[in-house]
Amino acid sequence: MNHILEVKGLCKYFGSTIANKNIDFTLKRGEIRGLAGENGSGKSTLLQQIAGIYLKDEGRMILNGKEYDPQNPLDAKNNKIGIVVQELGVLNTLPAGVNVFAGNWKQFSRFGIINMKKMYQKANDIFETYGLMKIPLNADCAEMSIESRKMLELARALSGNPDILILDEVTQSLSQNNREMLYQLIARLQKEGKTIVIITHDLEEMLEICDNITVLRDGEVITTKACSELDTDEIKRLMVGRQVNSAYYREDAVADYKEEVVLQAEHVNVPYTLNDISFELHRGEILGFCGLSDSGIHEIGTAVFGLSHDRTGSVTLTEGNILIKNELIAGKNGMAYVPKDRDGSALMIKDSILNNFVLPSTTELQGKCMYLSPAKLKRFAQNGVEEFNVKCNGIYQKMQDLSGGNKQKVNLGRWLLKDLNVLVLDCPTRGVDVSVKAYIYHVMSEVKKKGLSMILISDELPELLGMADRLIVMKDGCIKGEFIRGNNFTQEALIEVMV
Numbered sequence: 001m002n003h004i005l006e007v008k009g010l011c012k013y014f015g016s017t018i019a020n021k022n023i024d025f026t027l028k029r030g031e032i033r034g035l036a037g038e039n040g041s042g043k044s045t046l047l048q049q050i051a052g053i054y055l056k057d058e059g060r061m062i063l064n065g066k067e068y069d070p071q072n073p074l075d076a077k078n079n080k081i082g083i084v085v086q087e088l089g090v091l092n093t094l095p096a097g098v099n100v101f102a103g104n105w106k107q108f109s110r111f112g113i114i115n116m117k118k119m120y121q122k123a124n125d126i127f128e129t130y131g132l133m134k135i136p137l138n139a140d141c142a143e144m145s146i147e148s149r150k151m152l153e154l155a156r157a158l159s160g161n162p163d164i165l166i167l168d169e170v171t172q173s174l175s176q177n178n179r180e181m182l183y184q185l186i187a188r189l190q191k192e193g194k195t196i197v198i199i200t201h202d203l204e205e206m207l208e209i210c211d212n213i214t215v216l217r218d219g220e221v222i223t224t225k226a227c228s229e230l231d232t233d234e235i236k237r238l239m240v241g242r243q244v245n246s247a248y249y250r251e252d253a254v255a256d257y258k259e260e261v262v263l264q265a266e267h268v269n270v271p272y273t274l275n276d277i278s279f280e281l282h283r284g285e286i287l288g289f290c291g292l293s294d295s296g297i298h299e300i301g302t303a304v305f306g307l308s309h310d311r312t313g314s315v316t317l318t319e320g321n322i323l324i325k326n327e328l329i330a331g332k333n334g335m336a337y338v339p340k341d342r343d344g345s346a347l348m349i350k351d352s353i354l355n356n357f358v359l360p361s362t363t364e365l366q367g368k369c370m371y372l373s374p375a376k377l378k379r380f381a382q383n384g385v386e387e388f389n390v391k392c393n394g395i396y397q398k399m400q401d402l403s404g405g406n407k408q409k410v411n412l413g414r415w416l417l418k419d420l421n422v423l424v425l426d427c428p429t430r431g432v433d434v435s436v437k438a439y440i441y442h443v444m445s446e447v448k449k450k451g452l453s454m455i456l457i458s459d460e461l462p463e464l465l466g467m468a469d470r471l472i473v474m475k476d477g478c479i480k481g482e483f484i485r486g487n488n489f490t491q492e493a494l495i496e497v498m499v
């Protein structure tokens with residue numbers, strides 16, 4: 001039997017939202033399948049039903065020729081289906097090693113006592129066997145980077161020796177070196193006859209890794225085609241149902257910013273993360289930061305915005321000579337920071353789209369006597385939703401009920417609508433679909449022209465090369481090189497310094 005899984009007529013409803021409409025979908029043994037679709041098209045919902053996270057509302061699933069109806073993720077795991085979800089799926093209150101076997105500790109328990117040594121040993125074996133980036137297994141998960149937590153989730157998915165491994169936007173959370181590791185792992189699993197399903201908004205990556213691609217639109221399967229029959233423009237066309245302009249990044253080939261320095265970082269140190277970092281950011285400049293995992297690029301964002309309270313050295317806004325000692329001073333002086341971890345560090349996830357959109361702009365929206373007019377707030381949020389094409393049931397919908405990419409549109413859009421001096425962006429397009437990505441790059445180019453200075457931290461080299469005026473390459477917490485747009489501004493040149 002060639003098919004390992006058959007999905008027939010699957011439907012999933014969330015209130016009035018039809019997330020999956022009559023889905024027919026089959027997976028072959030040893031196949032690498034990509035799922036493409038705009039934000040909110042129903043990709044994660046489909047895979048989460050296969051992985052037992054959501055219960056299906058209608059339809060059937062047949063696994064290895066037998067009826068399959070998982071009631072929870074453990075059920076799916078026992079049926080050899082593993083998933084790494086898009087949002088972070090680790091339990092912060094438990095140490096890393098315990099998280100690897102979350103919900104499945106019985107195997108280490110005797111007379112009600114869990115043999116921790118055995119559990120940690122087995123967790124360590126998984127990291128070794130699959131060549132995953134090592135993380136301290138007794139460490140507190142709440143303190144870990146997104147990348148480390150993704151490794152943990154990957155180890156957990158692999159701990160069940162899955163026949164079907166589902167990876168929902170995993171590469172977007174990884175730096176270059178760990179992406180390479182994952183590609184090698186996928187190739188190895190395929191050779192062992194495993195089936196892998198991947199969601200990624202990087203269509204070139206999808207074409208590179210996958211055998212076949214299924215395109216979803218508005219909760220329905222549009223088509224499944226071999227990668228050899230597709231290119232990125234065709235996938236985009238199938239995703240949105242019309243031809244999409246392929247212009248993406250800024251079109252000018254040389255750096256273009258004013259000489260005026262707006263922000264100066266001098267001898268910035270953060271224990272164990274950043275080592276003697278100095279740089280200048282100019283008016284209207286997009287200054288990019290790139291590096292492998294543990295290079296310190298993400299800590300640049302927190303250090304510049306005053307969020308690293310153990311930071312030494314100085315960060316100064318030159319206009320008014322304002323020392324950024326903490327995030328309050330930064331916020332009051334026209335700075336904003338969009339962190340990589342949107343759910344954990346940025347959004348009020350249990351609150352409405354409305355409140356999340358208006359929060360950064362409450363001062364500007366205040367009327368006389370500090371009055372916030374509900375009608376004005378509503379108009380503001382409604383405009384943001386339309387401008388950034390947020391797929392939702394209205395501005396009162398809770399953030400936690402949006403798809404990942406739509407959350408990111410709110411997270412980023414609310415800052416891009418503001419009048420700022422310096423904007424620090426850490427992986428701004430993580431999880432965002434191609435058409436919205438293009439829109440975000442367009443908005444970045446527009447606000448740059450108006451004089452906004454941006455720090456762009458990213459794990460995506462094409463994004464950095466496409467948008468930055470200057471690029472700083474980091475390694476082991478130190479600056480290792482600097483590149484200027486138009487002069488040896490290539491992926492190869494960057495990688496040579498990064499590794």
Ligand SMILES: Nc1ncnc2c1ncn2[C@@H]1O[C@H](COP(=O)(O)OP(=O)(O)OP(=O)(O)O)[C@@H](O)[C@H]1O
Nearest residue numbers: 014019039040041042043044045401402403404405
């Ligand atoms: N728990 C939930 N409650 C309510 N609505 C939900 C929930 N999960 C998903 N949805 C809705 O179902 C639809 C499909 O969402 P889904 O997450 O499957 O999309 P997606 O294609 O994976 O998007 P993305 O690329 O942004 O991750 C969206 O309209 C989303 O808002």
